[in-house]
Amino acid sequence: MEFVFKARVYYSDTDCGGIVYHSRYLDFAEHARTEMLRSALPGMSQSALRDDGLIFVVKSIKIDYKRPAYLDDELTVVTRLGKAERFSAIFIQEIRRGDEVLTALEVKVAAISFKDKRIMMIPEEVIRALS
Numbered sequence: 001m002e003f004v005f006k007a008r009v010y011y012s013d014t015d016c017g018g019i020v021y022h023s024r025y026l027d028f029a030e031h032a033r034t035e036m037l038r039s040a041l042p043g044m045s046q047s048a049l050r051d052d053g054l055i056f057v058v059k060s061i062k063i064d065y066k067r068p069a070y071l072d073d074e075l076t077v078v079t080r081l082g083k084a085e086r087f088s089a090i091f092i093q094e095i096r097r098g099d100e101v102l103t104a105l106e107v108k109v110a111a112i113s114f115k116d117k118r119i120m121m122i123p124e125e126v127i128r129a130l131s
Helices: 022-040 046-051 126-128
Strands: 004-010 054-065 072-082 088-097 100-113
Touching: 004 022, 022 046, 022 054, 022 072, 022 088, 022 100, 022 126, 046 054, 072 126
Parallel strands: none
Antiparallel strands: 004 072, 054 100, 072 088, 088 100
């Protein structure tokens, strides 16, 4: 499944020169993964997953900044599940302006129990929905 999320660059995302702060790309990617999950599991928000005892935490990120984004740019964040294992998943993401790839990310998330903060298995239905 390839999920597409649109985002606009606002003044608060940029420095005084209108260039997007490096850390804001992580926010754009996080919002896209959240909306992908919401789309793949209708009626199942992050808070609902948490109430069921499951939360995802970022374990590692590989990020390649290729070109800057600027104030007022309309960005597209393309997200797909690269690999799912029993306790973790890797998301492959690109942040684009039109057809131009600005940033490429590989984000590994781990599934943990909300209650005791210990690693837990990702439910099969979640993996199926994201695939």
